[in-house]
Amino acid sequence: MSEHQHFRIAVIPGDGIGQEVIQEGQRVLEHLAQASNGKFSFQFDSFPWGSEYYAKHGRMMAEDGLEQLKDYDAIYFGAVGWKNVPDHVSLWGLRLAICQGFDQWANIRPVRFLPGVESKLRHPNVEELDWILIRENSEGEYSGFGGRNFTGRGKGKEVAVQSSVFTEEGCERIIRFAFETARTRKRKKVTSVTKSNAQQYGMVLWDEVFARVSQEYPDVETEQWLVDAMAARFVLKPETLEVVVGSNLIADILSDLGSALAGSLGLAASANLNPDRRYPSMFEPVHGSAPDIAGAGIANPIGTIASGALMLEHLGLHEEAALLNRAIEETTGQGKLTPDVGGTSRTTEVTDAIIANLSNKAASLK
Numbered sequence: 542m543s544e545h546q547h548f549r550i551a552v553i554p555g556d557g558i559g560q561e562v563i564q565e566g567q568r569v570l571e572h573l574a575q576a577s578n579g580k581f582s583f584q585f586d587s588f589p590w591g592s593e594y595y596a597k598h599g600r601m602m603a604e605d606g607l608e609q610l611k612d613y614d615a616i617y618f619g620a621v622g623w624k625n626v627p628d629h630v631s632l633w634g635l636r637l638a639i640c641q642g643f644d645q646w647a648n649i650r651p652v653r654f655l656p657g658v659e660s661k662l663r664h665p666n667v668e669e670l671d672w673i674l675i676r677e678n679s680e681g682e683y684s685g686f687g688g689r690n691f692t693g694r695g696k697g698k699e700v701a702v703q704s705s706v707f708t709e710e711g712c713e714r715i716i717r718f719a720f721e722t723a724r725t726r727k728r729k730k731v732t733s734v735t736k737s738n739a740q741q742y743g744m745v746l747w748d749e750v751f752a753r754v755s756q757e758y759p760d761v762e763t764e765q766w767l768v769d770a771m772a773a774r775f776v777l778k779p780e781t782l783e784v785v786v787g788s789n790l791i792a793d794i795l796s797d798l799g800s801a802l803a804g805s806l807g808l809a810a811s812a813n814l815n816p817d818r819r820y821p822s823m824f825e826p827v828h829g830s831a832p833d834i835a836g837a838g839i840a841n842p843i844g845t846i847a848s849g850a851l852m853l854e855h856l857g858l859h860e861e862a863a864l865l866n867r868a869i870e871e872t873t874g875q876g877k878l879t880p881d882v883g884g885t886s887r888t889t890e891v892t893d894a895i896i897a898n899l900s901n902k903a904a905s906l907k
């Protein structure tokens with residue numbers, strides 16, 4: 542057996558169901574570490590940041606928050622957003638502060654069908670829908686440049702400017718990342734999504750970089766699509782997609798659409814990667830704090846648990862990540878489903894079933 546590995550994980554449960562699902566994800570990871578027979582262990586340190594923290598301290602996280610997080614091996618994040626704080630304050634004060642502060646420029650969002658979960662729209666078989674959405678996570682429409690002014694003109698005359706920032710370097714690194722990801726897939730294909738007919742500066746630059754970089758990957762099939770047409774294609778021909786790369790806003794919207802296609806927002810996992818590994822990367826479900834079901838014990842934990850699998854992958858525990866993904870598939874296949882995907886199971890019951898399915902495989906871990 543190789544040397545023991547100890548991983549320090551910063552946990553930020555955040556608000557609403559973030560707290561409920563992160564607890565489940567942690568439970569699964571702890572189980573895997575125990576079953577690893579000394580191969581690896583986790584130390585989870587929890588940070589109480591979020592909207593409740595804001596109510597007490599007037600900020601979403603500690604002032605030296607990034608400093609506190611920077612030496613961790615990874616960050617496991619639930620969701621933020623609650624009624625007492627405007628959504629743009631909670632998002633910029635915590636999640637975006639971490640993503641941008643740690644240059645987590647690649648946001649990876651796999652979308653796939655799980656056995657036993659009915660897609661709301663189509664019913665292709667499992668193999669047919671399995672793609673990865675790669676989202677530029679450091680600039681574009683979420684650069685935070687702009688302002689509000691002209692209040693002096695009087696009520697009803699305010700002007701707001703929100704600028705997008707596209708740098709050649711930023712476009713190139715995410716597009717290259719998409720091509721490298723495509724090379725690890727059975728079908729080697731990258732689809733780039735923009736709206737360069739209407740946004741003639743930033744998105745045309747993106748398109749040009751895509752065309753240039755694609756020359757270096759002659760083994761990878763490429764496509765360039767406009768986002769409106771792509772929204773329709775997600776619904777009508779999802780099986781024709783493999784790796785999809787888009788800007789911050791475009792890929793954010795498409796990923797919720799993709800996860801709805803797969804059955805529920807509660808299934809969707811994501812990784813915010815700093816591929817250079819200068820800073821910790823952050824793993825989180827795609828969904829938000831879901832105030833409508835918070836506290837009811839019925840949140841789907843799969844998005845968070847599958848984000849844990851992405852974390853295992855990032856930490857070099859490839860076999861464990863694959864086992865976990867298989868245990869998730871088995872669990873949904875057994876009909877252990879929360880209400881959002883048509884079942885009657887509670888959050889903890891789905892996790893219990895995933896852990897039971899992992900235990901059946903424990904022998905192969907050693």
Ligand code: NAI
Pocket residue numbers: 558562619620621622623628632636806807808825826827828829830831832833834839840841842844879881
């Ligand atoms: P949401 O993702 O919280 O919920 C949308 C719908 O999906 C709701 O009906 C909810 O019940 C359902 N849903 C989401 N996750 C689920 C799960 N695991 N199991 C079962 N059902 C689930 O998005 P919404 O309502 O737009 O936002 C609520 C709050 O979350 C806002 O404050 C928003 O700013 C914040 N938010 C935070 C995010 C983050 O921290 N990364 C991402 C998206 C929203």
Ligand code: MG
Pocket residue numbers: 793794797827
């Ligand atoms: Mg989103």
